[in-house]
Amino acid sequence: MTKRFVFPFLALLTMTIAAPHAEEGGELRVGGDSGFVPLTRDKPYIYVIHEGSSVKIQRIQDPNYELSGYFAKTIRKCPPFCIQPITPDPRVAVVGEVELFDFMENELRNGKGLLIDARTPSWFKKGTIPGAINIPFTELSKKPGSPEMDAMLKRFGAKPRGEVGFWDSLLERWGLSDAKYKTEKWDFTEAKELVLFCNGPACGQSPRAIRGLLAADYPADKINYYRGGMQLWELWGLTTVKPRKSAE
C-alpha cells in the first residue's frame, strides 16, 4: 500500500531534480552558426501524416536553390486567374505558413482539423502540401441541402439535428441554451476546423469552395484560408508530396 504512494512521489522528485539537467542538455541548434535553416525561429521541421505515412516538412537547404516552373510565373491570364482579395469572406480567417505549421502540429495531428487542397484532381496529382486531402472546389460548391453537400458536411463532423423540439428552439432563441454552432438543420459543434488552399493568390478554386461551405452554413470561424497556397509554399522551398492514391 505504502509502495503505491512512495513510488509516484519518488518519480515526481526525480522529475524535479532532473529538470535542470535536461535543460543543460541543450536544444537542437538551428539557424545562425549551424547553417541549418529552420521553418521558424524555434521549429526546425515538423512531421505530418500523409496517406498513412509520416512526412517531414522542412525548407530546402541548398542556398542556391531558385524556384522555377509554373509557380515561378509572375503572370497568368486574367480572367480567370486574377489576383484574389485577401479573403473570400471577411468572416473567414486568413492564415500564413507559420499558422499552418501550428495547425498541422495541433488540429491536424489530433484529428480535429482537415487541410483541404480544393483544386481539381489534375492539379492535386502533380504535388500538394503534406497532410492535405483533395476535395475539389466543385464538390464543395454544391447546392446547400443537396445530398452531396449534406454528405460533405457529415464528413466534416457536422450532425443533422432532425426535429428540434419547441422548448429547445425557445431556449436557443432566448440564448439560454448554447446555439453558437447550431442551425435549424445542423449541429456544427463537433465540426472540424478547416484550412483550404489552392494554387496561390491568383487562384479562385479555394475561395469558391469557401463560399460554397458558407452558403451551406458551415461556421465561418471554423474555416481558414491559406491564401499563399502552392505558390508561396513552393517559394519558401517547403516539402511537397506527390499523392500515391487517386484523388478522394
Place this chain on the structure above:
Amino acid sequence: MPGCSVRLLILLFPVLTVSWAHAEEDDYLRALEAEAERIGVPEPPRSGESADSDVAESRGDRAGFESELQKHKGTYSFYRTLLERDKAEIYKAYRDGASFAKIRKMIISRKLHR
C-alpha cells in the same frame, strides 16, 4: 404580340440565368484544365535535400524527435531513462502521428510500470 414576348422572356429568365452560370463554371473548369496541362514540376535543388518528398520514401529521424522532446524537460527526463525498446516504441508512435499528450502518457506509463 409584344406583351407575349415580354411574358416569354420573363418565363425564360431563370432558365437563362442558370444556363449562363453553368456556362461560366464550365469555362472556368476548361481554363483550369488547360492550365493544369501546362504545369511543370519545379526543378529539384541542385544539391542538398529535395523539396519534393515521395511519401513512401520519407523518413523522419529519431534525433529530431528527441530534440523536440527536450523542450519538455520533465517528460524528457523520464524518456531518457527508459529502455531502448521502450524508446523505439514511443518514437514509432510519434511517427505514426500520436499526439504529444499520448506520447507523454506512454512515457510516464512505461517509466512507472517497468
